[in-house]
Amino acid sequence: MRITVTVDGTSYTDDVEPRTLLVHHLRERLGKVGTVVGCDTSNCGACTVHLDGHSVKSCSVLAVQADGSEITTIEGLARDGQLHPVQQAFHDNHALQCGFCTPGMIMQSIDLLADNPEPDEHAVREGLEGNLCRCTGYQNIVKAVRDAADHMRPGAGPEAERVDEATGSRTASSVGGGGE
Amino acid sequence: MTATAEPEVGKARLRKEDARLITGRTRWTDNMSLPGMVHLAVLRSTMAHARIVNIDTSAAKEKPGVLAVYTGDDLDPGGAIGMPCAWPITPDMKSPRRPVLAQGTVNFAGEGVAVVVARSAAEAEDALADIDVDYEELPVVLGLENALAEGAPLVHEELGTNRNALWKFDSGEAGSGGDVEEAISQAEVVLKRRFRQQRLVPAFMEPRSVVVDPTAAQLTMWSSTQVPHILKTMSALTLGLPEHKIRVIAPDVGGGFGGKIAVLPEEIMALLVAQKTGKPVKWTESRSETMTAAHHGRDQIQDLTIAATRDGRVTGLKVELLADMGAYLGLVGPGVPILGAFMFNAIYKIPAYHFACTNVFTNTTLTDAYRGAGRPEATFGIERIMDELAAELGIEPMELRRKNWITHEEFPYTTVSTLTYDSGNYEAATDKAMRLFDYEGLRREQRERRERNDPVQLGIGISTFTEMCGLAPSRVLGSLDYGAGGWEHAAIRMLPTGKVEVITGSSAHGQGHETAWSQIVSDQLGIPFEDIEVLHGDTHSSPKGLDTYGSRSLAVGGIAVVKASEKVVAKAKKIAAHMMECAEDDLEFAEGKFTVAGTDRSTAIQEVAFAAFMAHDLPEGVEPSLDSEAVYDPENFSFPHGTHLCATEIDTETGRVRLRSYVCVDDVGKVVNPVIVEGQMHGGLAQGIAQALFEEAVFDEGGTLTSGTFADYLLPSAADLPSFTTDRTETPSTTNPLGVKGVGEAGTIASTPAVINAIVDALRPYGVTDVEMPATPMRVWRAIHTGETAAGGPGAEAGGGLGSIDANRGGAQ
Numbered sequence: 001m002r003i004t005v006t007v008d009g010t011s012y013t014d015d016v017e018p019r020t021l022l023v024h025h026l027r028e029r030l031g032k033v034g035t036v037v038g039c040d041t042s043n044c045g046a047c048t049v050h051l052d053g054h055s056v057k058s059c060s061v062l063a064v065q066a067d068g069s070e071i072t073t074i075e076g077l078a079r080d081g082q083l084h085p086v087q088q089a090f091h092d093n094h095a096l097q098c099g100f101c102t103p104g105m106i107m108q109s110i111d112l113l114a115d116n117p118e119p120d121e122h123a124v125r126e127g128l129e130g131n132l133c134r135c136t137g138y139q140n141i142v143k144a145v146r147d148a149a150d151h152m153r154p155g156a157g158p159e160a161e162r163v164d165e166a167t168g169s170r171t172a173s174s175v176g177g178g179g180e
Numbered sequence: 181m182t183a184t185a186e187p188e189v190g191k192a193r194l195r196k197e198d199a200r201l202i203t204g205r206t207r208w209t210d211n212m213s214l215p216g217m218v219h220l221a222v223l224r225s226t227m228a229h230a231r232i233v234n235i236d237t238s239a240a241k242e243k244p245g246v247l248a249v250y251t252g253d254d255l256d257p258g259g260a261i262g263m264p265c266a267w268p269i270t271p272d273m274k275s276p277r278r279p280v281l282a283q284g285t286v287n288f289a290g291e292g293v294a295v296v297v298a299r300s301a302a303e304a305e306d307a308l309a310d311i312d313v314d315y316e317e318l319p320v321v322l323g324l325e326n327a328l329a330e331g332a333p334l335v336h337e338e339l340g341t342n343r344n345a346l347w348k349f350d351s352g353e354a355g356s357g358g359d360v361e362e363a364i365s366q367a368e369v370v371l372k373r374r375f376r377q378q379r380l381v382p383a384f385m386e387p388r389s390v391v392v393d394p395t396a397a398q399l400t401m402w403s404s405t406q407v408p409h410i411l412k413t414m415s416a417l418t419l420g421l422p423e424h425k426i427r428v429i430a431p432d433v434g435g436g437f438g439g440k441i442a443v444l445p446e447e448i449m450a451l452l453v454a455q456k457t458g459k460p461v462k463w464t465e466s467r468s469e470t471m472t473a474a475h476h477g478r479d480q481i482q483d484l485t486i487a488a489t490r491d492g493r494v495t496g497l498k499v500e501l502l503a504d505m506g507a508y509l510g511l512v513g514p515g516v517p518i519l520g521a522f523m524f525n526a527i528y529k530i531p532a533y534h535f536a537c538t539n540v541f542t543n544t545t546l547t548d549a550y551r552g553a554g555r556p557e558a559t560f561g562i563e564r565i566m567d568e569l570a571a572e573l574g575i576e577p578m579e580l581r582r583k584n585w586i587t588h589e590e591f592p593y594t595t596v597s598t599l600t601y602d603s604g605n606y607e608a609a610t611d612k613a614m615r616l617f618d619y620e621g622l623r624r625e626q627r628e629r630r631e632r633n634d635p636v637q638l639g640i641g642i643s644t645f646t647e648m649c650g651l652a653p654s655r656v657l658g659s660l661d662y663g664a665g666g667w668e669h670a671a672i673r674m675l676p677t678g679k680v681e682v683i684t685g686s687s688a689h690g691q692g693h694e695t696a697w698s699q700i701v702s703d704q705l706g707i708p709f710e711d712i713e714v715l716h717g718d719t720h721s722s723p724k725g726l727d728t729y730g731s732r733s734l735a736v737g738g739i740a741v742v743k744a745s746e747k748v749v750a751k752a753k754k755i756a757a758h759m760m761e762c763a764e765d766d767l768e769f770a771e772g773k774f775t776v777a778g779t780d781r782s783t784a785i786q787e788v789a790f791a792a793f794m795a796h797d798l799p800e801g802v803e804p805s806l807d808s809e810a811v812y813d814p815e816n817f818s819f820p821h822g823t824h825l826c827a828t829e830i831d832t833e834t835g836r837v838r839l840r841s842y843v844c845v846d847d848v849g850k851v852v853n854p855v856i857v858e859g860q861m862h863g864g865l866a867q868g869i870a871q872a873l874f875e876e877a878v879f880d881e882g883g884t885l886t887s888g889t890f891a892d893y894l895l896p897s898a899a900d901l902p903s904f905t906t907d908r909t910e911t912p913s914t915t916n917p918l919g920v921k922g923v924g925e926a927g928t929i930a931s932t933p934a935v936i937n938a939i940v941d942a943l944r945p946y947g948v949t950d951v952e953m954p955a956t957p958m959r960v961w962r963a964i965h966t967g968e969t970a971a972g973g974p975g976a977e978a979g980g981g982l983g984s985i986d987a988n989r990g991g992a993q
Binding site: 017024028032033034035036037038039041043044073075077078087090091092094096097099100101103106124125126128130131132134136137138139140141142 | 197206208211302689867890
């Protein structure tokens with residue numbers, strides 16, 4: 001099947017097998033190896049990306065389902081050499097060690113902050129429940145997410161990612177801008 | 181040691197490593213793609229024990245994209261290749277050959293049976309379904325005591341036994357203490373306990389991956405490994421390849437925790453297939469493969485006997501272990517439980533000690549190093565039985581520890597297991613921890629809850645621990661029959677422009693060596709932190725090393741960096757003296773400058789590096805280079821210690837355990853980077869707590885791993901863990917110039933018994949004296965009710981025995 005996806009601002013058109021997972025399409029066809037695979041049961045969240053403004057585990061989406069969509073990966077977050085505030089916060093708070101879970105953890109954290117701009121510790125822990133880390137014990141990750149929230153204007157995540165209170169839905173857009 | 185105005189060592193530097201990791205510019209092995217590369221997929225046995233009658237690969241070979249399918253006999257027709265075990269713990273240790281792919285029999289579910297080579301990973305995976313293996317079932321051996329029972333079926337028929345080895349230490353025989361049987365027979369109080377260390381999965385986040393390129397000048401292997409240098413030498417030895425024709429690269433490695441200390445059949449397989457096909461090959465495992473095929477950790481039954489006086493002085497300790505090796509021996513597997521031999525006596529002055537460990541084969545995934553390797557098991561055993569002894573004697577558990585631990589005036593102290601602890605201050609760490617924890621306040625609350633029969637009971641768990649880090653003095657490893665030394669290598673390259681490359685044989689996979697080593701070198705040479713690049717993990721750039729495990733990197737590898745720096749300064753001093761036309765003895769080196777004593781004349785080390793590069797005017801006989809290297813062999817282990825305190829709230833109606841607070845005060849000696857140290861503590865605590873509460877590798881009666889995915893194996897998430905209070909005291913190690921000790925495993929070693937002690941402490945009024953790990957709500961609830969059934973009696977039964985686990989029948993059932 002022929003699909004077109006826009007990944008980190010670049011449009012790609014490819015023929016893919018219908019069974020191809022989005023994460024494999026990203027890694028193997030498009031060379032977007034910043035997004036990684038940590039498990040085969042959708043538990044670890046290492047492959048988390050944003051699909052039309054929502055975080056998804058890219059191992060749980062078929063590439064063909066992403067046809068026509070905009071995808072942001074960890075590689076597309078920094079703009080003009082400027083780290084996204086969540087990336088910066090992960091560095092500032094030593095929220096990573098081996099760094100393998102980090103792409104997914106950061107993408108999920110941005111999504112969490114888009115939904116809840118001022119999460120308390122409990123909300124961060126619950127919001128990251130689907131992303132596993134074996135190195136940090138999560139303490140500095142939680143700290144980083146709350147630190148990022150402090151550094152961003154309320155609703156820091158990309159404007160378009162926030163749930164519209166009235167409609168309860170989000171609008172699709174290019175996501176992951178550098179801290180607007 | 182020289183120092184810049186503000187020393188780098190001790191500074192809370194943010195990590196250099198992060199820049200690429202937070203932006204996705206990573207170099208995981210699986211990211212690698214080479215021209216013409218083909219992919220491997222391994223067919224794994226679904227049977228735990230069976231004879232292979234036939235393997236039909238013909239249909240698989242016809243599948244689209246498939247280049248070849250190989251069985252063990254195809255890759256190794258003579259059956260000559262055996263995966264290496266580097267630790268023959270006794271001369272008569274039984275060591276079965278572990279083939280690259282099963283030949284004749286399969287001995288655990290997950291063992292490789294055949295490998296498909298195809299153009300894509302998906303095509304290789306697809307073709308696995310078309311391989312037809314005809315198995316003839318053999319009886320499955322599971323559980324430590326079952327395996328040792330009279331008439332038990334054998335994992336390896338040809339060995340005639342499931343007993344791998346028996347390793348003993350006896351203080352009476354060694355002359356380091358008294359006779360333990362005598363101590364027990366004369367004791368006022370003797371207590372026996374059986375504890376179980378369940379089997380765990382290391383669960384590094386990056387699945388293992390190997391790429392081999394046979395088209396390069398050297399046969400080049402990228403691998404997600406902790407041990408690139410060991411892998412290079414072992415690959416040469418295992419396959420008879422010339423070592424100088426092999427290059428191994430550990431690029432970015434996504435965690436290890438001991439789980440990547442190995443030489444994998446898949447690495448050897450990739451080397452063989454790459455040579456056979458002449459093409460670059462890649463193997464990347466799925467998580468489900470990791471769970472069954474990568475080595476597991478722990479899995480012991482511990483029988484402890486402790487002897488004491490009525491007033492709480494420990495007079496003897498006898499430790500008898502059964503340790504499950506799985507179906508084969510891993511690279512250092514047999515030695516893992518033996519490391520515990522030196523740690524059961526822990527921080528205590530125990531006059532008589534006996535340790536015996538029987539290693540056992542079963543039809544399960546092999547076990548090997550997992551964070552702490554032998555020391556968490558020992559710490560758990562001693563800290564649990566100290567609490568049991570305290571209860572038996574009616575002595576406050578911390579008081580009992582105080583009565584028996586080595587006081588700070590007594591260092592250096594040679595223990596009953598013959599190690600000499602150089603430094604420590606258990607009182608200081610304990611006092612600080614008790615203050616931060618509000619020990620007295622929580623004890624008060626515990627009494628109140630007990631008095632009012634609160635359905636939520638409070639428990640306080642203690643773990644006062646030490647460990648041996650900095651593996652290891654080579655002579656000690658020699659005395660333990662380990663197949664290598666324990667030194668580490670470092671080199672420093674002074675570049676013409678004044679920048680520095682530091683080469684280390686330590687192989688980081690999340691630890692932050694690039695940052696920490698830069699801090700060390702910055703202080704040593706007076707070069708700015710930013711001007712230093714640390715190179716590691718590639719046998720081209722880092723030609724020599726013994727890699728990263730056992731909390732050895734800083735205490736051994738970091739000291740090698742210091743020693744290499746000292747050589748650079750010594751070399752530079754000669755040239756600087758020549759440049760400034762003075763005697764070497766007149767020069768002082770500080771903050772990166774050689775200054776003529778008593779003057780303001782100075783030359784920066786960067787200028788000396790440039791002069792050495794130009795070499796136009798060097799003193800007679802001096803080579804034009806400041807580059808230096810050093811190999812450092814530690815004179816002793818280092819001995820971090822600490823006091824961990826855990827408060828649990830237990831809902832006695834549901835068995836749910838909530839960690840109310842966790843405080844630890846660790847003494848890891850001098851700290852190079854407090855941010856990194858704190859991060860190591862957090863991660864270590866999470867893993868140790870996970871052993872206590874969540875994780876377990878469970879086999880069914882047929883030997884199938886039923887907790888074989890992340891959906892079944894309970895790795896804690898952020899929602900499952902609390903925030904920890906971590907703090908430090910600092911007693912420098914006296915056996916290395918930085919005074920450092922090591923921190924990589926401390927949290928894991930200390931935390932497991934703290935949690936279980938807290939659970940048992942909460943439930944002691946219910947007659948509970950143990951809860952097996954992981955202490956799930958079901959087990960805790962059962963323990964409470966077993967106690968009640970015994971009408972407030974001693975509650976001698978453990979709370980386990982649920983699910984597929986029964987301690988009375990051995991380990992992994």
